[in-house]
Every structure is written in structure tokens, then in C-alpha cells.
Amino acid sequence: MLNFLFSIFFMVFMLFFRSGWELVLNFFFVLFFIFFFTKSLGLGLMDMGSGLSVDMYGYMLISLCFWIFPLMMLASLTMSNYGSYNKLFVFMVVFLLLVLYLVFSCQDLMLFYISFEASLIPIFIMVFGWGYQPERLQAGLYMLFYTLMASMPLLLLILYNVGVSQSGDFFMLGKLSEEKNFYVYIYFVMAFLVKLPVFFFHLWLPKAHVEAPVSGSMVLAAILLKLGGYGLFKVIGLVVHEQVSAVWLWPVFGLFGSGVLGVLSIRQFDMKALIAYSSVVHMGMVMSGLMSMSLVGISGAFIVMVGHGLCSSGLFCLVNVIYERIGSRSILLGSGMLMLMPSMALWWFLLLSSNMSAPPSLNLLGEINLMISIVGMSFYMMIFLSMILFFSGGYNLYLYSSVQHGKTFWGSVSFSCGRLSEYHLFFLHWVPLNYMILCGYVFSYLCSLSKI
Template sequence: MMIMLFLLFLIPLCFLNKFWLIKNLLVLLSVFFFTKISFLNYSFISYFMGYDLLSYFLVLLSMWILFLMFMASEKIYKLNDYSELFSFFSILLLVFLVLTFFSMNMFLFYMFFEASLIPILIMIMGWGYQPERIQAGMYMFFYTIMASLPMLLFILYFYLKFSCLDFSFLNLNLSSVILYFMMMMVFLVKLPMFLFHLWLPKAHVEASVAGSMILAGIMLKLGSYGLIRFFHMFLQVGVKLNLILINLSLLGGIIVSLTCLRQSDLKSLIAYSSVVHMGLLLSGFLTLNNWGMVGSITMMLAHGLCSSGLFVLVNLNYERFMSRSIYINKGMLNLIPFLSLCWFLLVSSNMAAPPSLNLLGEILLISSLINYSYLCMYMLILISFFSAVYCLFLYSYSQHGLFYSGIYNFSIINFRELNLLFLHWIPLNLILIKSDFFFI
């Protein structure tokens, strides 16, 4: 409740246009919350809210990404492009996300889960770059709404049958395949799983840098968080049906990796790479063993920081070249070598090179999948290989070669941009030192 009141009192500051103050207070809140780590099943329980280790890490990630998002969006404040409204919707989104992760009631979780869609939709449609953002917003909206209706019906049915919606009492075993898919559908779209992923590249390409950071950093994690919370009710059905979803996710990972190699838009390439990572996360979790669970949580944090950092890098290139085309963004190594170093650090983290947290996540997920079935190994080999290929393709095409002669508004990297990149990369690599938190 203390954290919620802190966030609610930030809302008036949005309309006073105190951008720097909001940014600093979010850092203060993150540091304060950092001391409130919870190792128990649920702790700090108030009326309907409480958190465990999983909720704790995701709320901390949300606060950190929101702070970085404010730092990345300085252009909105310089141009005064409805900056008060932008701040308001950003803080409102953080309020909804924190309430989603703190909720201990199924219906309240569902309500805040859906409410978080509204601010991100407004941010894409309001501060996006091209007219196609309307179509991208509608894609995202209808994909999510169509999939979430079965989830609402599942919650109503559950309440009618068991007269309880608290997470702490959900030690049941439901054996209905229909209920299994009613529960799963909304999370598979939000994740997004292969075949349900078409809204994601569109939304990323049309969103502003803030929209992309939030989408990649936090919104995709809502799907995996929901699955982890709800899935223990469907263990019997999962043992029989998970094999189909695991195979589909891994096969989808290979297909989407090949799709990445054909992209000419930098943002689109990174968005498709998110689908590959989320497919690996989903298939590792569905093996239903401890390594898969720990690997999923690790990958959620690692992907949140790494993918958000890559979208910041694309935006820095876009501000200099006025294009996201991979054919125009060339030769950065000749112009800003230090920015090329940042590209190298984040792209190498994206392909799970040490010492990044991505490496730990992928080792755990691959181990759980091979333990589940040794036949998964063949698909995992291809996914790992093609992940390295498209990451090297992204780095070498954008950093090497002759730079485009029609450069417009070219400027050297400044301290704010440098700080922004290192605040993505340092937590991503330093968390590995205390990775024993994930094994508690």
C-alpha cells in the first residue's frame, strides 16, 4: 500500500511538468523497494495484495524500465509533445502493472491485467511515428481482447464452482481440456507464442521508443507471469498436452529465427527475436520441472533488460539517420566507435554470451528441455545457431561497411544516452553474481 500511495502521489507531478523530479523519484522508489525483498511464499500481505519472489522481481523490473523510459523520451519533453499526458499515462501504466503483480485475487489480477493494455495502446497511437500506428494498435487491442474473454468466463465458472478466487487457495487439480485452453489463450497471446505473435512486430515498429521499451521490457512478461500463477491447477492436463505446445514453440522459434534474417527494419528484427526468446521460455516452463521454472524467471528478467536496451540503440540510430532501414544504418563503427561498443555488448547479451543473465536463463531452459525429451536437442541446436546468426547479422550490417552519405542531423553520443545504455547493461550482467536468489 505504501508503494501504491507513492505512485498515486506522482500523478499530480505529471501535470506540473516536473519530468526530472518524477524520474528521480522513480529511482528512489526502486532503491527503496530493493530493500524489501521477499523470500517467503507471500509476504507484506495487505487487503488483497502481497508479493513473493516472482512478483518482487517483476515489480522491480517495471520500476526500473519506467525510469529508463523517461530518460529515453527526453525528446518528447524538449518538443513539448503533450509531455504532461505522456507522463500521466506512463505512471498510470506503472500503477496498473504493480497492481497486477501484487494482486492475490484472480478477478483483480484479470482486471488490472486488461487495464494495463489501455495506457500502452494510447502511447502507441499517440506518440508513434507513422500513420500505420492506428492499425498496429488495433491489431494489438483485438488480439488481446479476443483471447481474454475465455479467461473471464473461466474465472466466473471457477467462482461458481469453488466460491473462492484467492491465489493462496488454488491448490486444485482441474482435468478439463476446455478450461485449460480458456485459461491459456490470453497468456499465449500476451507472451506471445508462435502463431499468436503477429501483433507484436507491428506494434513495435509503429511505437515510439518508450512504447517499445515497455512492450519488450514488461508487457510480454505479463503472459509468462500469468502462466506461472495459474498453471499449477492444470498439471494433469499439462502432462498430456504440453508436448504439442513445446514442439510448436520450438518449431516456431526456428521459423521466426529464419524470418529475422530477412528483415530490413532494425526494430522488426529485434521484435521477431523477442518471439524466439519467448518461445524458448514457454517451452522450458511447460516441461513442468524446477529448472524450467527457474530458467523462465531468469529469462524474463534478462530479456526485459536486454530487449529494452536494443530498442534504445535502434532509437539512437534513428535520431541520427532518420531511418531504421538496415541498408541505411551502416558504418557506425567509423562514426561513433563507442556506440558500436554498446551495440556489441547488448547484441552479445541477446545471443546469450557470458557473463549476461541470458546465458544462465538459456542454460537452465535448454537443460530442462533436454531432460524432458532428448529429441528437443535437435531443434534447440538450430535455435541456438540461428540466434547467433541473426545477432551477428544485426551487428555486422549496422556497424560495418561504408556509412550512408545522406546523413541528416548527425551528432555524437551524449552523457544521457551513454548513461541510459549502461543502466540497461550493468544490471543485466551484475545480477548473475547473485543468481542464487533464483534457486531459493
């Protein structure tokens, strides 16, 4: 599977052609279909050579990367007219995909950390270079320092492990996994909690989403948040003694934060900020499922991560459609869209219903698995889950009713009902989100047979 790595690398040379944007866009789709349909999922590792291998969880997230990245470029077609800067943008996209491919496939701790942190560089440049407001500088610095400061203890632990065990492999962690030290456990987990992010560590995310371009918001919500969940999955088994003793702490922490942020989401007036807070609500449940260390919880967490990646990415595209026409993300100024863009209201309904885990979306299957694992730890968790489900439906209905109904902003009545490329983009988000539930059942069955 190193051929995929080299294929991504040589996509950079396509930029020298006159139609480099279109070549890269089409090649992304080709890579997805080759990767998705020619590599069997299996129950074990797929060896790639050179210390790289992919398990079923990495396989899911790499497939998500290959699908989301061409959709990012479709959503940014207006950027292709910006002269030479469009090639810089495509270069950042290709570089980010290369780094993410390494994160989801490497088995070396040091390479994992370097790739994990290198993913900040292209998204940081996207926010700084193609952001909308002057506040993008503050948002970029928030994101940079939050993630870097939380990751420094993880780097020290990795260096210590390499010195003690003379190996940086995930499966050869030496004495570090035997140390029953709560601080070692917290240092391991902290970097991924900030990246996920969960409540108390989430302040950088709404700022980054609000100021990022549509492509930056899509890759942040769909892929980069999943780095935290994937990292948690990789390290929770390393300090299993402390994980078992603190297994009750994380669901309470994650579900309480998700409930509070569900209330805050209903009070938002910025459409992007509301979707960003809803992402933190979902990630709180994902963290609770991962920390349960059960087969059902981990499989449900990964299913929700894939479903949320498709759903939130589509919602940010919908917000961008309104922003390009009225120049504002305000719910008040964007109201009455049912009169101005009646065909677009269908896609708002379909994606927001999927965001609240309505059938047959992939989120429904994942959240059922998460609820089973969380309630299995303590029945009292049902209190938090009920609150989250109630407010999740509340802020999704609030966003739909506020944007589609209400008084029309009459200064924007002259724009069209939408371009064909925009409807195509929403179709490519919604179809896998709702038809992959069949694959989700297969994945849950494979998880029940495999050993985590």
C-alpha cells in the same frame, strides 16, 4: 508494502509542478532502491494487506518495472519539449506502472484479470498518440483485438469459478481445478500465449514495435511480454491433470516456432522488426521452460525474462539513436555507423552479445537452466535447441555487421557521436544485465529450496 502503491498513485500530483518530468524521473529511481534493498526476497509470500502479496517471482518483475520505467523517460527526453503533451505522457507511464504493480502483487483472480487487461490502455494510447507513422492505427488495433479476443474465455472461466467456489483467490479455486477438461485448459492458457507471445500468436508484436515510440517499444519488450509468462506460471498449476498429459506438446510447439522465427529474423531489413522477432524467439524458450513444470525450468524462465527485459529495451534504445539521426530504421540506410559513431559501436556489441547469451550476461544462466529442463523431458529437443542457438547467433551477428560495417549513408555525416545522456542510458541497461548473474545464482538456489 501498500506504501509503494500509494507512492505510485501520488506521483500523478508531481505533474502539477513546473519540473514535474524531472521529479517523476528521480522518484522512480528512489522507489527502485527502496523496494530492492529494503524488502528481503525470502522463500514465501510477503503480505501487503488487502488481498495483495508478493512472492519471489513477482518481486523480480516489480523490481524490473521500477528500473525500466525511469529508463523509458530517459530515452524520451526529447518528448519533454512537446508542451502539455509531455504531462499526458508521464501520466500514462505512471498509470501503467500502477497497473503492473497490481498484476504482479494481487492474489485475487478478478483483480488480476482487470489489471492484466487495463495495461493495454496506456500502451494503446502511446502507440496511437506518439507513434511515428500512419500505420500505427492498424498496429494498435491489431494489438487490441488479438489480446482482447484471446482473453474473453479467460474472463468467463474466472466468473464461473467465482460462482462455483464463492472465492476468487488463486489458492481457493474450488472445483475448477478438478475438472479434467482440455478446453478449460486451453482457455486458461490461450490469453497468456497471445500476450507472451508465441509462434502463431505473434503477428501483432512486430507491428506494434515498429509503430510504437521508443518508450512504447521498451515497455512492450521489457514488461508487457512478461505478463504472459507470469500469467502462465500462475495458472499452469490450476489444471495440472491436463498439463501433465500435454507436457510434451508445448516444448515442441514453442521450440519449433522459435526456430522458424530465427530464420525470419535473418531476413529482416527493419531493425525494430528484427529485435521484435528475436523477442518471440526468447519467449518461445520461456514458454517451454514454464510448461515443463520443473523447478529448474521455471527459475530459468524467470531469469531469462528479466535478462531479456533489460537487453531488448537497450537494443530498442540503440535503434532509436540511429532513427533520430537518419529518420529511418532500415538496416541498409543505417549501415556504416562504425565510421560515424565509433563510440556507440561498443554498446551495440555489448548488448547484442548479451542478446545471444554470451557470458557473463543474465541470459546465459537462464538459458542453461531452460536447456536442462527441456532436454530433461526429451533428448530429441536438442535438435530444436541447436537450431535456435545457431540462428540466434546468426541474426545478432547479421544486425551488428550490417549496421556497423558497410557503405555509409553519406546524407547523415553531420551528426554527433552521441549525447552523454544516451551513453548513460545504455550503461544503466548493461550493468544490471551482466552483474546480476550473481543474483541469478542466488535465485536459482532459492528456487531449489522453495516449493512452486
